[in-house]
Amino acid sequence: MSVLVVVECAEGEVKKSSLEVASYGAQVAAQLGTTATAIAVGGATEANLASLGEQGITKVLYDAEPRLKEFSNNAYTKLIATAAEQEQATIIVLANSNIGAAVGSRLSVRLKASLATNVVELPKTDGGQFVVKRGAFSGKAFSNVVLSGDRKIIAVKKNSTEARHEAGKIAEVVSFSAQLSDADFADAPTKVVMQEQAGGVLLPEAELVVSGGRGMKGPENWGLIEDLAKALGAATACSKPVSDVDWRPHHEHVGQTGITVSPNLYIACGISGAIQHLAGVNSSKVIVVINKDPEAPFFKAADYGIVGDVFEVLPKLTAAVKELN
Numbered sequence: 051m052s053v054l055v056v057v058e059c060a061e062g063e064v065k066k067s068s069l070e071v072a073s074y075g076a077q078v079a080a081q082l083g084t085t086a087t088a089i090a091v092g093g094a095t096e097a098n099l100a101s102l103g104e105q106g107i108t109k110v111l112y113d114a115e116p117r118l119k120e121f122s123n124n125a126y127t128k129l130i131a132t133a134a135e136q137e138q139a140t141i142i143v144l145a146n147s148n149i150g151a152a153v154g155s156r157l158s159v160r161l162k163a164s165l166a167t168n169v170v171e172l173p174k175t176d177g178g179q180f181v182v183k184r185g186a187f188s189g190k191a192f193s194n195v196v197l198s199g200d201r202k203i204i205a206v207k208k209n210s211t212e213a214r215h216e217a218g219k220i221a222e223v224v225s226f227s228a229q230l231s232d233a234d235f236a237d238a239p240t241k242v243v244m245q246e247q248a249g250g251v252l253l254p255e256a257e258l259v260v261s262g263g264r265g266m267k268g269p270e271n272w273g274l275i276e277d278l279a280k281a282l283g284a285a286t287a288c289s290k291p292v293s294d295v296d297w298r299p300h301h302e303h304v305g306q307t308g309i310t311v312s313p314n315l316y317i318a319c320g321i322s323g324a325i326q327h328l329a330g331v332n333s334s335k336v337i338v339v340i341n342k343d344p345e346a347p348f349f350k351a352a353d354y355g356i357v358g359d360v361f362e363v364l365p366k367l368t369a370a371v372k373e374l375n
């Protein structure tokens with residue numbers, strides 16, 4: 051029995067969201083009295099993978115096949131399934147990310163494993179049952195799900211658990227090959243285009259996001275959003291109607307029909323907080339809402355609320371951040 055953690059990497063480094071997943075997997079392993087092994091996808095340096103020891107991982111499997119740097123559903127599924135078989139993993143932990151969602155369901159079929167997505171807590175294992183808590187209805191409700199069978203897959207929602215960190219602990223990095231063939235990469239992308247944000251911060255991975263809605267009144271006022279984002283080193287985002295009328299490009303639209311963000315800080319400026327918008331932002335760690343209507347629904351989801359006019363509040367906030375820098 052062992053725990054296998056799927057660790058996503060990009061640009062030579064383990065993604066921050068995967069540090070949380072690694073820590074989650076290590077804690078599940080400790081609960082079950084076993085160890086956690088990681089399988090890396092996306093390409094990272096050996097030193098970076100070894101530092102997963104700080105999250106409690108004991109061993110990292112790494113397949114040096116260069117085509118694994120880009121996402122391929124077939125190849126990633128085969129890689130992880132082969133690692134799970136080799137390690138006799140009974141629990142597989144991955145991120146509730148786009149990659150996790152695509153691969154998790156395939157792994158579930160391939161390994162005949164039960165699967166729970168959007169998991170927000172460590173499992174409860176009392177009474178012989180394996181129970182996980184998962185978010186539902188865009189975070190409006192939770193359900194406790196009993197996972198059965200010999201193999202279980204858990205997709206962990208970002209920012210739902212604390213990543214533990216034991217400085218200086220090193221994991222063993224072990225070379226691994228899933229014997230992937232050309233056919234396994236038949237679905238690989240021919241070209242990957244990343245939409246860069248102003249300031250070079252990519253929205254899906256951003257730790258800080260400043261977002262504007264229809265309350266910003268028009269594209270000519272977006273300088274206020276950009277100034278605050280620049281002062282914070284944040285990415286910029288918007289609500290759907292804003293991108294629908296071309297005030298902002300579509301790749302900045304967050305929500306149910308746009309991008310999902312999970313930053314440490316999401317600042318919503320002149321956004322009402324419709325459920326479709328919240329669906330894309332409600333796993334942010336801290337939400338700050340600026341809205342002149344004290345009854346705006348977004349205040350219910352906010353950690354901090356400022357009832358005020360964005361045109362007065364934003365310049366003051368930006369000036370205060372600049373003073374701190």
Ligand code: FAD
Nearest residue numbers: 263264265289290305306307320321322326327342359360
């Ligand atoms: P509004 O609802 O018009 O709100 C503007 C807010 O600004 C108000 O709360 C107002 O009080 C405030 N305001 C106005 N002036 C000021 C000021 N000077 N200072 C401070 N505050 C001010 N929406 C998304 O965002 N993302 C999605 O992915 C998405 N998907 C959808 C999918 C479907 C199927 C449907 C039906 C809708 C979807 N929507 C989505 C639209 C969603 O329902 C809302 O209509 C939208 O989020 C509202 O955008 P908004 O908050 O910018 O605008």
